[in-house]
């Protein structure tokens with residue numbers, strides 16, 4: 001599949017994306033060039049056909065499916081085309097390295113020496129996981145992805161969206177991928193259930209400045225929970 005920027009997405013990435021489109025819109029297959037055309041037109045046409053909010057929801061669902069694939073009971077194609085399958089082995093290695101780096105900062109107290117304050121673990125590890133995702137996703141999918149973080153706020157950016165060149169408000173397919181990736185990080189099914197396991201924080205995912213190519217992830221410390 002040739003993207004808006006003229007680059008080709010690797011085959012398994014295209015297959016997984018098409019599966020997401022088929023699952024979400026019920027569109028049937030066709031020749032590769034027809035699918036090429038269809039993918040671009042679908043993303044261009046979502047807001048025209050469905051309105052901005054519904055169109056954005058559909059694109060997001062395509063992104064969720066791209067990451068996750070079908071649930072086992074509905075599965076009609078191998079999971080090997082999902083982003084989860086393609087990316088997570090390397091992401092997990094990077095997360096492991098980050099955890100070791102975090103733990104290695106913990107030092108026993110020494111008399112007369114000032115203690116070095118550790119960064120809070122939750123935002124540190126979530127930032128590390130987002131950086132791992134951005135690095136592995138960029139490398140394997142060829143779609144550029146970056147991370148900016150300030151304390152408890154992380155932004156995952158897609159500066160050159162292959163589907164719309166960052167022109168469309170409704171193009172939240174990559175935002176959908178990020179949402180599903182975060183839910184996967186906590187081994188949960190929904191963002192709500194992620195929030196139930198986070199003890200000291202509540203987690204929010206929103207587009208920054210209404211641009212779905214800038215996914216803002218905020219960890220808000222719950223009242224009464226102080227930094228250690």
Ligand SMILES: [Zn+2]
Nearest residue numbers: 161164166171
């Ligand atoms: Zn886009």
